[in-house]
Amino acid sequence: METIDIFRMLGQSVLLLAFVSFLIQWFVPQFRKCWCKYITSSQTTLENDNIESINQNKLESANIRTKQQDVHREKAASYSERILKPREEEKIKQQEKQLNRFSGPAWKGEGQILGGNDEGLNVLERDDVSPSEQAARRRHLPEQKVKSNSNCQPQKSAEPKQKKIIILPPEPDTDDKNTVLVKLRTPIRSICQRNFLISNNIQELLDYMTTVGYSQTFYTLSTTYPRTVLTDRVNTTLEDLQFIKQVTLNIEERD
Numbered sequence: 001m002e003t004i005d006i007f008r009m010l011g012q013s014v015l016l017l018a019f020v021s022f023l024i025q026w027f028v029p030q031f032r033k034c035w036c037k038y039i040t041s042s043q044t045t046l047e048n049d050n051i052e053s054i055n056q057n058k059l060e061s062a063n064i065r066t067k068q069q070d071v072h073r074e075k076a077a078s079y080s081e082r083i084l085k086p087r088e089e090e091k092i093k094q095q096e097k098q099l100n101r102f103s104g105p106a107w108k109g110e111g112q113i114l115g116g117n118d119e120g121l122n123v124l125e126r127d128d129v130s131p132s133e134q135a136a137r138r139r140h141l142p143e144q145k146v147k148s149n150s151n152c153q154p155q156k157s158a159e160p161k162q163k164k165i166i167i168l169p170p171e172p173d174t175d176d177k178n179t180v181l182v183k184l185r186t187p188i189r190s191i192c193q194r195n196f197l198i199s200n201n202i203q204e205l206l207d208y209m210t211t212v213g214y215s216q217t218f219y220t221l222s223t224t225y226p227r228t229v230l231t232d233r234v235n236t237t238l239e240d241l242q243f244i245k246q247v248t249l250n251i252e253e254r255d
Contacts, residue, residue, distance in 0.1 A: 198239040
């Protein structure tokens with residue numbers, strides 16, 4: 001009996017386990033499907049709610065913006081009606097007053113004869129002639145006479161100031177032992193060079209500087225190192241300054 005009971009209990013346990021397994025295999029997929037549908041529907045509902053709220057906010061913003069624009073438009077129209085138009089009308093009146101003050105009102109009456117003969121009265125009586133033309137034809141102004149003053153003599157024009165003509169000394173040959181090659185460095189760093197004799201003086205170098213486009217009024221010459229301005233030594237010769245064979249001088253602006 002005990003053996004039969006044991007087998008019976010084992011059989012019942014196996015059947016129960018099989019039933020539970022069947023329930024689990026059937027219930028889990030169904031539960032998963034239902035859960036997925038629920039999640040999807042809730043997300044769709046949230047998205048629809050968000051879209052509706054966004055559209056509602058946009059509509060409210062558009063309505064508020066339209067109301068503000070209408071208010072500003074009414075204010076602008078009121079400002080134009082109350083201030084701008086009267087100001088423009090007043091400005092036009094002022095311009096008309098100034099125009100009338102300078103040009104005078106249009107002539108609409110009949111003119112009076114100021115002088116001369118009565119020729120042309122028949123023309124004035126014609127109906128096709130305007131009053132302003134009649135007044136213009138009635139008026140005979142005397143011709144202006146210009147009296148020449150015999151005592152007034154034309155002023156003599158001032159004689160033009162003669163320009164100083166610069167004549168440079170002849171340029172010596174390069175082979176001459178007394179020849180000095182003088183190089184002038186301009187403010188734009190270009191070099192102008194010419195041969196001089198050691199007996200030539202600084203004034204002749206200044207004249208050469210003028211011929212290359214730098215006036216002695218605004219520019220002067222100076223040595224490179226040590227720097228010495230040569231403006232006060234115009235009569236000094238190149239030999240006295242120990243300029244032998246070759247020398248480079250700077251063209252500088254006067255202080």
